[in-house]
Amino acid sequence: MAKVPVQFTLNGSEKAEFVESGTTLLHALRDKIGDTSPKGGCHQGTCGACSVIIDGELRLSCLTLAETCNGADIKTTAGLAESGVLHPLQRAFLDAFATQCGFCTPGMIMAAKVLLDRTPNPSREDVVEALSGNICRCTGYEPIIQAVLTAARANSQNAA
Amino acid sequence: MSLALRTFSSVKDANTALQASGTRYLGGGTLVIRAANEGDVSVSSLIRVDDPGLSRIAVTGDKVRLGASVTMAAIAGHPGLAALAPAARAVGGPAIRNMATVGGNLFAPAPYGDFAAALLALDATVVTDDGEMPVETFLASRDTSRAIVTAVGFSLPGAESFRFLKVSRVKPKGVSVLSIAALLQRTADGTVTSARIALGCMADRPIRALATEKALLGCKLTPQEIAPALAAAGEGISPITDPVASAWYRAQVLPVHLGRLLLS
Numbered sequence: 001m002a003k004v005p006v007q008f009t010l011n012g013s014e015k016a017e018f019v020e021s022g023t024t025l026l027h028a029l030r031d032k033i034g035d036t037s038p039k040g041g042c043h044q045g046t047c048g049a050c051s052v053i054i055d056g057e058l059r060l061s062c063l064t065l066a067e068t069c070n071g072a073d074i075k076t077t078a079g080l081a082e083s084g085v086l087h088p089l090q091r092a093f094l095d096a097f098a099t100q101c102g103f104c105t106p107g108m109i110m111a112a113k114v115l116l117d118r119t120p121n122p123s124r125e126d127v128v129e130a131l132s133g134n135i136c137r138c139t140g141y142e143p144i145i146q147a148v149l150t151a152a153r154a155n156s157q158n159a160a
Numbered sequence: 161m162s163l164a165l166r167t168f169s170s171v172k173d174a175n176t177a178l179q180a181s182g183t184r185y186l187g188g189g190t191l192v193i194r195a196a197n198e199g200d201v202s203v204s205s206l207i208r209v210d211d212p213g214l215s216r217i218a219v220t221g222d223k224v225r226l227g228a229s230v231t232m233a234a235i236a237g238h239p240g241l242a243a244l245a246p247a248a249r250a251v252g253g254p255a256i257r258n259m260a261t262v263g264g265n266l267f268a269p270a271p272y273g274d275f276a277a278a279l280l281a282l283d284a285t286v287v288t289d290d291g292e293m294p295v296e297t298f299l300a301s302r303d304t305s306r307a308i309v310t311a312v313g314f315s316l317p318g319a320e321s322f323r324f325l326k327v328s329r330v331k332p333k334g335v336s337v338l339s340i341a342a343l344l345q346r347t348a349d350g351t352v353t354s355a356r357i358a359l360g361c362m363a364d365r366p367i368r369a370l371a372t373e374k375a376l377l378g379c380k381l382t383p384q385e386i387a388p389a390l391a392a393a394g395e396g397i398s399p400i401t402d403p404v405a406s407a408w409y410r411a412q413v414l415p416v417h418l419g420r421l422l423l424s
């Protein structure tokens with residue numbers, strides 16, 4: 001199978017790789033580039049654990065071909081912490097016990113991040129809707145919803 | 161996985177390439193890549209077209225044209241398409257809606273195809289390089305269709321005349337138990353003068369509720385007057401059975417939900 005070049009920005013730094021045509025972005029990120037923050041739960045679009053942000057939009061990396069991302073700006077949970085300081089969403093997830101086994105967490109955080117980027121003060125319904133494509137088998141969701149609401153409040157206090 | 165992707169700038173060239181066996185068009189990929197991940201080896205080659213025209217939404221007066229690559233998220237967020245937003249928002253979660261295209265939804269087998277059901281109620285036109293055809297004809301012949309869908313067109317329904325309902329068990333998002341789209345014209349006193357009703361999950365693809373449509377003519381939307389139309393809802397259906405619901409269950413609850421939609 002012919003290899004194809006892919007080049008995109010990942011969490012602010014340029015990445016270039018050769019992948020087999022038909023390789024998913026999830027596979028390219030984890031196994032080629034070494035960013036294991038997106039998780040492969042179902043490879044079926046159902047669990048949301050592989051969620052990443054591509055050009056500002058939430059996408060499922062398991063259903064996206066890497067070669068369709070040429071020139072894109074990709075963000076993953078691995079790029080959120082700055083100089084060792086956790087992002088407010090990461091902090092809130094830890095504090096609220098919103099992460100147990102942690103497998104869903106990077107996808108949840110990506111989904112929550114696009115929500116807060118657009119809707120800094122979301123309602124509970126907004127949060128539930130934003131996370132509706134992400135499955136968690138541990139927490140029962142309530143701590144996750146609370147963590148996102150807490151992070152939103154922390155953000156707006158910082159901005160004030 | 162061994163899948164080769166080829167990108168074309170024109171629909172014409174892509175249509176030619178699509179004729180090769182084992183070749184499929186790649187829309188948002190939510191079904192076709194999913195199938196490949198699951199081990200479907202019937203597809204070895206994917207084709208896509210990067211013509212930006214395919215992602216265009218044009219609303220001129222009450223005429224709407226949606227390029228085949230327009231996503232459910234783009235429809236849900238478009239100020240001129242508020243009437244269709246409930247149907248677009250019914251598809252999957254946020255990430256799926258950012259990827260799922262209009263073109264792909266026309267091919268989605270039940271329990272999917274919620275947006276296609278809305279297009280069927282709206283009597284949309286499906287556009288390919290070979291010409292245009294009513295969505296009803298398109299859906300009936302889609303299994304043998306080898307032409308790239310480039311757009312769909314329809315008249316924007318008045319806010320009062322179009323209704324959409326998706327019933328699912330997992331809230332807020334889940335696969336359809338059923339979906340119903342209804343386009344109803346009524347006189348000032350509320351008498352139905354025309355009805356077009358499309359059902360999702362009542363066959364392997366969206367179908368019309370022809371007997372119900374007929375029975376609604378001349379009725380006012382009251383529990384008494386719509387009763388015959390609800391009793392006729394089961395005519396011509398062959399619902400799917402899947403892990404969400406059996407065919408029997410879907411048939412039982414159809415008149416209940418149809419009644420709620422008509423009386424809402």
Ligand SMILES: Cc1cc2nc3c(=O)[nH]c(=O)nc-3n(C[C@H](O)[C@H](O)[C@H](O)COP(=O)(O)OP(=O)(O)OC[C@H]3O[C@@H](n4cnc5c(N)ncnc54)[C@H](O)[C@@H]3O)c2cc1C
Binds near residue numbers: 191259
């Ligand atoms: C987790 C999950 C949840 C989902 N939930 C829903 C839901 O609630 N409701 C719903 O309706 N669907 C749902 N779907 C199914 C699917 O996402 C949608 O039906 C979507 O609109 C399909 O579009 P796509 O662009 O992703 O299709 P693709 O996967 O790209 O294509 C699907 C098929 O259509 C063909 N095709 C696509 N575009 C064209 C074109 N322009 N011309 C010719 N052929 C074309 C492809 O060759 C392929 O055979 C869900 C899917 C997943 C994975």
Ligand code: FES
Binds near residue numbers: 039040041051061
């Ligand atoms: S791994 Fe992509 S949605 Fe589950």
Ligand code: FES
Binds near residue numbers: 135139
């Ligand atoms: S923390 Fe385990 S799946 Fe969510």
